[in-house]
Amino acid sequence: MAENFYLDNGDIKFNLNEVGLGTVVALRESDYTEAKQFPEAPVDFNDAIDSYDKVLAMVGEICGEMIAPRAAAVDEEGCHLENGKVTYAKGTIQNLKDLAQAQVMGVMLPRRFGGLNYPVTVYSMMTEMVSRADCSLQNLFGLQDIADTINKFANEDQRSRYLPRFCTGEADGAMSLTEPEAGSDLQAVQLKATFDKEKNKWYLNGMKRFITNGCAKIHLVLARSEENSKDGRGLSMFVCESGPNLIIRRIEDKMGIHGSPTCELQFNNVEAELVGERRRGLTRYVMSLMNGARVAISSQALGVAEAAYRNALKYANEREQFGKAIIKFPAVYEMLVNARVQIAAARTLLYETTKYVDLRDMYDEKCAHAETPNPELRKLEKQFSKIAAALTPLTKAFCTELGNKVAYDGIQIMGGTGFMRDFPAERFYRDVRITNIYEGTTQLQHVAAIGGVMQRVLDPLMAEISKLPFEGKLRRLASAVDMAHEKLQRAVKTVETRKDPEYHDIMARRLCDMETIVYCSYLLLRGALKDKTREVLAERYIQSMLPVLEMHAEVVTTVTAGIGIIDTRETILGGIQ
Numbered sequence: 001m002a003e004n005f006y007l008d009n010g011d012i013k014f015n016l017n018e019v020g021l022g023t024v025v026a027l028r029e030s031d032y033t034e035a036k037q038f039p040e041a042p043v044d045f046n047d048a049i050d051s052y053d054k055v056l057a058m059v060g061e062i063c064g065e066m067i068a069p070r071a072a073a074v075d076e077e078g079c080h081l082e083n084g085k086v087t088y089a090k091g092t093i094q095n096l097k098d099l100a101q102a103q104v105m106g107v108m109l110p111r112r113f114g115g116l117n118y119p120v121t122v123y124s125m126m127t128e129m130v131s132r133a134d135c136s137l138q139n140l141f142g143l144q145d146i147a148d149t150i151n152k153f154a155n156e157d158q159r160s161r162y163l164p165r166f167c168t169g170e171a172d173g174a175m176s177l178t179e180p181e182a183g184s185d186l187q188a189v190q191l192k193a194t195f196d197k198e199k200n201k202w203y204l205n206g207m208k209r210f211i212t213n214g215c216a217k218i219h220l221v222l223a224r225s226e227e228n229s230k231d232g233r234g235l236s237m238f239v240c241e242s243g244p245n246l247i248i249r250r251i252e253d254k255m256g257i258h259g260s261p262t263c264e265l266q267f268n269n270v271e272a273e274l275v276g277e278r279r280r281g282l283t284r285y286v287m288s289l290m291n292g293a294r295v296a297i298s299s300q301a302l303g304v305a306e307a308a309y310r311n312a313l314k315y316a317n318e319r320e321q322f323g324k325a326i327i328k329f330p331a332v333y334e335m336l337v338n339a340r341v342q343i344a345a346a347r348t349l350l351y352e353t354t355k356y357v358d359l360r361d362m363y364d365e366k367c368a369h370a371e372t373p374n375p376e377l378r379k380l381e382k383q384f385s386k387i388a389a390a391l392t393p394l395t396k397a398f399c400t401e402l403g404n405k406v407a408y409d410g411i412q413i414m415g416g417t418g419f420m421r422d423f424p425a426e427r428f429y430r431d432v433r434i435t436n437i438y439e440g441t442t443q444l445q446h447v448a449a450i451g452g453v454m455q456r457v458l459d460p461l462m463a464e465i466s467k468l469p470f471e472g473k474l475r476r477l478a479s480a481v482d483m484a485h486e487k488l489q490r491a492v493k494t495v496e497t498r499k500d501p502e503y504h505d506i507m508a509r510r511l512c513d514m515e516t517i518v519y520c521s522y523l524l525l526r527g528a529l530k531d532k533t534r535e536v537l538a539e540r541y542i543q544s545m546l547p548v549l550e551m552h553a554e555v556v557t558t559v560t561a562g563i564g565i566i567d568t569r570e571t572i573l574g575g576i577q
Helices: 010-018 022-028 045-077 090-101 120-133 135-141 144-153 156-168 281-318 330-369 375-419 425-436 442-455 459-466 472-497 501-530 532-560 565-574
Strands: 080-082 085-087 173-176 192-196 201-212 218-224 235-241 246-251 262-275
Touching: 010 045, 010 120, 010 330, 010 501, 022 045, 022 330, 045 090, 045 120, 045 135, 045 425, 080 246, 085 246, 090 135, 120 135, 120 281, 120 330, 135 281, 135 425, 144 156, 144 173, 144 218, 144 262, 144 281, 156 218, 173 201, 192 218, 201 218, 201 235, 218 262, 218 281, 235 281, 281 330, 281 375, 281 425, 330 375, 330 501, 330 532, 375 425, 375 442, 375 501, 442 472, 442 501, 459 472, 459 501, 472 501, 472 532, 501 532
Parallel strands: 173 218
Antiparallel strands: 080 085, 192 201, 201 262, 218 235, 235 262, 246 262
């Protein structure tokens, strides 16, 4: 039977149909007037969903039949640097050709440049499947956010020159942000952008490090454009092309994602173009780029989690010990059940998040192109921006930590076999490990999310789901979640009463975890209301996760009473020699 990573995963299709993309698609398709200019554009919402469904099935087939079988060889061969030129593994080269031929290298870009004009939500579903097939390939296919950033912020001339090349697959991209002394703290970027008035051109000089796909043809570069500046307000965004003055000094020898080259770059007077306005490189453009990266890496981690879970499930059904398949042992099937439920919760959260990212982007574009200021549009844009800003870090933290847990448990289920390179379990473990590090560690996601948690940004969304017509078991579960929501709100108020920044930081992880548990519980209940077969997923998640929420609430109370981590930090850490 042919493998199709979309058709074999009804959970993705359920989310496509039920997440509620009506407003998103209508805005993206300009109330379906695009069909007048482009024959392939949908004429209504049902036509759009049908189009998404068909393309997702095509990508699912490519992933299952072509990309996944090449993944082990790609991992073994890796990338190579010779005479300043990076060569991908043979399987990666073919994978990119297959995806380009399928015309899915410009998924979110406008049709006038050769793109599909699809929402972020649908693109994220594609990236989940690509990551399930080969995690490292997502770091190439998933860099379409770079082209999307050019589309959002560059001028029309730049769009017309760069975007068609992305859509055909002729050009690829890299985010050249990180430097040896500027990792998570991008305000410390020092790569210098100098404007030559005589030539009317910008030139870039300096170093970049840990650049994913640093061998790309087109780079978005964060550089210091303002003399004597030291913070983020002195940084601007530039676009440049690879060439003899952009030197690849090395590619990193990494633990995983071997099919994706991570490069150290040296810019020697590289000619570049300013993107957007000066001084807004970090505060506006990179923040937008990073928000897109959060959901992309969430999709990547979720894809690996799905692959690791399915691999472990297959092994557990086939492997016999003590006269029976090991899936019959409670210790084994409990790990598999937990993985299945948590993956469903993460997927529901991810595509709910991408929906709000889509709404934010669409209303932001509407406001930008409005002939006169429209207060109602601006109000909606601000509303969805707040929701997206609250959800994207919570989603990245949840999905990437889950991906690591499922990959870890997958090896445990397979025992010594899982530790061997003859099987994919150890590759899943190595590949997924980076996801809760790059594009912002889990700890930084909590820092990014805690403001929204404290401001209770998601409360109206939770209240709306709570009021749905649940009955029977679902009503009882919903009532339990309502009570958990109240405990979360009390925990937030408890933290607020203590005016101590360090204490707020130490409680951030617990409050973010509580927020994620409550919101995922509501989302799963909503899904169960639409499809009764999903009731068991909601029940299992709620029953297993509400006690975790109780534990976090208890810690918040205990530390507030003066017995906790902050008070004992010096005693414990100071005593270690």
